[in-house]
Amino acid sequence: MAIAYPAEFRRDVVAVARKREAPFSQIAKDFGISDATIHAWVKRADIEDGARPGVTQADQAELREAKKRIRLLEQENEILRRAAAYLSQGVAPKMMFPLVRELAADRIPVAVTCRVLGFSKQAFYKWVRNPVPARDWDNAHLVNAAIDIHDSDPAFGYRFIADEIEDESGIRASERRVWRLCSEHRVWSVFSKKRGLNRKAGPPVHDDLVERDFTASRVDELWLTDITEHWTDEGKLYLCAIKDVCSNRIVGYSIDSRMTASLAVSALRNAAWLRHPYGTVLHSDRGSQFRSRKFVETLREYGITGSMGRVGACGDNAAMESFFSLLQKNVLNKHRWHTREQLRLAIVVWIERTYHRRRRQRRLGRLTPIEFETIQKATLAA
Template identity: 70%
Template sequence: MPKPYPEEFRRDVVAVARKGNAPIKQVAKDFGISEACLHNWLKQADIEDGNKPGLTREESAELRELRKRTKQLEQENEILRRAAAFFARGAAPKMRFPLVLELSADGFAVAVICRVLGFTPQAFCKWKKMPVSQRDWDDAHLIDAAREIHTDDPAFGYRFIADELGDRGIRAGENRVQRLCSQQRIWSVFARKRGLSRRAGPPVHDDLVVRDFTAAAPNLLWLTDITEHRTSEGKLYLCAIKDCFSNRIVGYSIDERMTAALAVAALRNAVAIRSPVGTVVHSDRGSQFRSRRFVHALSANGLRGSMGRVGACGDNAAMESFFALLQRNVLDRRHWATREELRLAIVIWIERTYHRRRRQRRLGRLTPIEFETINQPALAA
């Protein structure tokens, strides 16, 4: 079954086809899709815009959501009915956790039961597995004692509290007291407030590339970064992902905000088309690539992260060279009035010129698409 194209890619292709500068057949060829596929995309786009009758994606999603909500309401109603009968027998409110066990045995989801009855699934799991350790129990008593000492004399910090705990017969090391007081924000009233710093954060991955931007096969090493350019409407940001084997841009996303969602969208677009396993994704230490969402997206798709050093452009030089080429050929060619105008220019240059017309010496004077097409049989063998 063929992989679905990313939604962002489909919108860009439809926008280029509607522009009317080239026939539909030529546009389909430039973007590497079939003509029938492009006609279907245009038809669906007309439905979405209200030019043709039909069920839009939003309406289809709304219909699915309504069916899901109806089923969910039926389950919630049954849970409430069973709960009312359970507590009508005189059961104490604390016995709601055994009720969860009873309902889950009848096929109801634990998350739905907990939400209807007004508590979290985590609370139920803690009750079921009894995960509270003696260490946590002791920490709770220690925190209570520390709060009491700090309330008596808030001028002293954790060192004074550690000494007072010893006098009360509570044995605890100074480091442990410092950790708990920091977590609970039990500080001296004379403590200095730490100033803000704009230094780059710590890397979440090691540097697995070490400036070796070569790959023996596709989907072994990807590079990613974010670039920006001004328009009359404001800045436009591009996050691109390049395969070091063929220098092909395997995924990209364009938005007016530089957030973690931009980097995650580019990664998901690349995975949707290439579906790699064990690929190394190398980037700089930007906050978008250190975010929890991006790290989770790497882990969920079986990818390995890699990061260069702070202020070392050479650690991601291969990606910087692509952006420099884009800067000369598209961004700096003229002034861009709207974001949409610049967006289409970037997409056309990547898909039509860079992928299918621009030959590269490192690839034996082949385009990235030609290089991958020629080498696929050899790699399979």
């Protein structure tokens, strides 16, 4: 192993050797070093004093510093080049940390990269220890749950999503937090009034299989459905009804204080539970409740074929509108309703007692819907 002799010792040996009072071999023996070492020291001393051509130690140090500076400039230039390409993709500044890790893999020091990009090494190593904070992880789950809830019912805004999200994801979140996340990811209700949003109706999920031909040869062949709203002193009450075209009977309905996809799904399940249909065509308008994922899945579950009319064409569902017109005249316009429960009971009583069992219809041969279905079933059985 090479011995690092003190500088003062080397100077003394060189001074003795330059006097030429003894050969180098004798001087080397006297000082306990080799002949080659003495020759090297003398040569280096002559170069430093200018007596022999060569590169001095000062020049070597300056050359090393210049090479170091050049290498550092090359690293900084590479960092800036890679950072420009990284930022051109629209990446948020906090996501520059992966670039630091990539550059470190290419043998560019972390300290240099952090200094050029303008953040501390401590921040980078903190991110390395925990790349995804718990808050961001929870927010990601909340956003996924919010999108699922909104897809199942496009009418849901951030308030309804905030009400449902704890049951869906198991994460408790304030309404303000849900609003912020929904705004960032553009999760808005289809009824949003914001400028530039929802200018066009959503695409139909079914073709128009009825084309305004509201006739059917048997019960449960063609159903119609729609949603109407009614005012009370407590607020609005929404009714989703399903009507059989053959008998004009309301085969299923649901009443709630909110117009959501669950309202339409509940009415459909009630109708399917009472009638057990298969191959029935259910015609509706292009409302968001009837385009929701829950409603479409329920149709598929009971083997019902969906059908949809055009946007803004009331005539495409005129037979259902006629029923709501009767309801308006016979129940809603009679007097002012103070509570939702009063109006709900009035609607149910009118449908089940008056419309189904007392109100005779000329199209049915002056029979009520219940009488018409009873006779038809007996005829089919015979």
